[in-house]
Amino acid sequence: MGTLESTTAQPPARSTVPGVDTRRRTVGRIALGSVLVFAGITHLTVSRQEFQAQVPTWVPLDADAVVLASGIVEITLGTALVVVRRRRRAIVGGLAAAFFVAIFPGNISQLVTHTDAFGLDTDAARATRLIFQPLLVVWALWSTGAWRTWRHHRGGGRSA
Structure with a gap:
């Protein structure tokens, strides 16, 4: 018979087939990471002028510098989504979601x-x-488990 700690430490299963939810998240995370890396590369190369058209006029920075910086951030986030180990994925997912909010x-x-x-x-x-x-924000949070981790910690942190 298990202790109360061992039964409450596990988040509830989301699928009736073991591992299916994990595989879906992995595919989603790798796909999002790949999209970000591709977008970041196009920021630095073939679509640079197109991206400059999206920099708001009220941003007090050079539009090209903003495009280059955002491209580097996208490549970094995309790579991290693919390679970061499980215990850090929720952090990367939160950062990716914040990035999508920041560029909105x-x-x-x-x-x-x-x-x-x-x-x-x-x-x-x-x-x-x-x-x-907003769908990109949800995708980042879901595919990395950030949403689930946040809910788990929020609920688990209040009970003793």
Whole structure:
């Protein structure tokens, strides 16, 4: 018979088939990491001007410097999503989610200023794109287990 500690330390299973949820998260995490690395590389190379069009005019920095810095951050986060060990994944997921929140004003600016970039040449297309940014946040939190870790610690930290 197990102790109370050993039964409460495990988060509840999300799937009836052992390992399926873990495999889905792994595939999701690697896919998101790959997308970020690819996007980061395009920031530094072929899509540099397109990304500059998304830097809000109120940002007091050179648009090219912002694009280069965000590209480096994307490559770093994407690589970390793929290679970081399990105990640090939730931290990386939280950082990736925070990054997606931080760049959201650029997407809003593109809509408000009616700036064409990446084939988004209508306000409807630019507005539709806004829907996907929160999905990236959720993807980062889910695929790394950050959401589950936060809930577990929040609930577990209050009871003694």
